[in-house]
Amino acid sequence: MKILVWNCRGLGNGPAVRGLLDIQKEDPDILFLSETKLDGKRMENFKWRLGMGNMFARDCDGKSGGLALFWKKEVQIELHNFSRYHIDVEVVEKDGFRWRFTGIYGEPASDKKERTWKLLRILNQQMSLPWLCAGDFNEILYGHEKKGGPARAQNLMGTFRSTLADCGLRDLGYVGDKFTWRNHSHSASNYVKERLDRAVANRSWCMRFPGFKVLNGDPRHSDHRPVTILLNKGYTSYRTGGANNFRFEAKWLEEECETIVQNAWSTAVLQGRNKISERLRNVSHDLKDWNHNILGNLEKRIKQIKTELEGVRRGDITQEKVSRELFLREKLDCLEHQRDMFWKQRAHVKWLQSGDRNTAFFHAFASERKKRNTIKKLKNDEGNCVEGEEQLKEHIAAYFSTCSRLGRNKKMNQYYAQFPPKSPKT
Incomplete structure (x- = not known):
């Protein structure tokens, strides 16, 4: 207990x-x-x-x-x-x-x-x-x-x-x-x-x-x-994991990511990548790389700040450490606010007003949404059910490969081509 x-x-x-x-x-x-x-x-x-x-x-x-x-x-x-x-x-x-x-x-x-x-x-x-x-x-x-x-x-x-x-x-x-x-x-x-x-x-x-x-x-x-x-020695902790697919995160808007988007798009143009999908792929790659190498994992950054804050708190009382503690507390509050934004975006529900943040609430909604959106089985052309992660991957890849060969994505490329390049806005 x-x-x-x-x-x-x-x-x-x-x-x-x-x-x-x-x-x-x-x-x-x-x-x-x-x-x-x-x-x-x-x-x-x-x-x-x-x-x-x-x-x-x-x-x-x-x-x-x-x-x-x-x-x-x-x-x-x-x-x-x-x-x-x-x-x-x-x-x-x-x-x-x-x-x-x-x-x-x-x-x-x-x-x-x-x-x-x-x-x-x-x-x-x-x-x-x-x-x-x-x-x-x-x-x-x-x-x-x-x-x-x-x-x-x-x-x-x-x-x-x-x-x-x-x-x-x-x-x-x-x-x-x-x-x-x-x-x-x-x-x-x-x-x-x-x-x-x-x-x-x-x-x-x-x-x-x-x-x-x-x-x-x-x-x-x-x-x-x-x-x-x-009451008894030992207790359990938990870790969470996430998918590897790309999503634009609302938290990036607080880190001035617009320059990253513009540079990635311009680079794709100079490289002769004419398809919208190719340019977007370049943008997503640079954003993910920037997020991993510059911003770092959000929970990891929060943990690092907490570790440093703990070290400062345990030291002797000096003006340098008191000022450092104030800075770290403000930085921690900012990162935790970004974490709230992350889960709010995942939840796809009405955001709570400032002053009533509830990370657990949004986490629960996001987890439930992920559960609902998970594809467990699909029907193939013969009417049989395809199940299992590897079988589903093969079936989906084969389906879209067929679509590409038949030219079904031609209209989609023509549709995207009419839009000028833009950086994401909220």
Whole structure:
């Protein structure tokens, strides 16, 4: 089982929604969100987007707060209680074993943090099940969990430590970057990063799941990292592939591809290629070559930017690195916008308005469209069905070869010849 907790810092804009949908690719069984800044009715819209069959939400207070817990249909969960700071549930395993999960959002105001610690003590007294508690505690345990800004008061950290001890909870550690939150200041002198998000559990939970692992995830739109708790070692990932046939991509228009098209067309003319199909073939070849060698695969570029951004974030706080982080974040946002355009073009449906991007939605439509458009079998001249990839290729090639010999494409060439050369426009 995989549990993911994330302070999303509001879901009312496109980049935030895109970040959430990107997180969903990790395929958590249980997803806890804090600071949604939405009410339960608006959070209902995310159930189908995330592909999670169940949800419980605690409404936001004005323009702040808001909690939501999503879980898959095959996961059995029983709601115990909730507040503006938490959602507490029991998870029932297939063998009937019960354990407890609490998603936490700690009080951010220093003079009110006692509310969070009091809540944890009350929850601890309510039942004695194996207990996992995770989320944004809005506090650090030790001074080394903060870099930049004034040192944290010892009494605040001490109160947090004593609360966990009183509840029999211990920090589960992490894999990845220590610091889960940063203020994204443009100035190194004001830049602060801290470990505010974590997972803690009692002894009986750790004994039930001895192979657990806690991962501090990649940065997204929020200033908080998501935290993933794997109850068993190992998890699967997926890769996607695509066809090799040529399509003009809308994302190229943002990369000034017009010069590539004009040069390729002019070259074809100088080479004496009089047929429109030959000139288009030259254009497609140059565009594909440019896309591969200059632009590179979009997902690969996004991955490279994320890797570099991660390296910058983990380094010491200097003005050079702070400025580099700002540049990389802006570049990443631009590339992810291009990825949205890619899937929107594939979907062939009405584009969502800016501020409500939904890559998963368009990906699903594109995948379904590909499924519908796949040719599984054809009928030959004898009325027999041709099936199988290799047999279909041979049949289609033979058919168009016959058409060419019979001169059936003559009218088509005459039709194309009346159009002057143009670069693609939207």
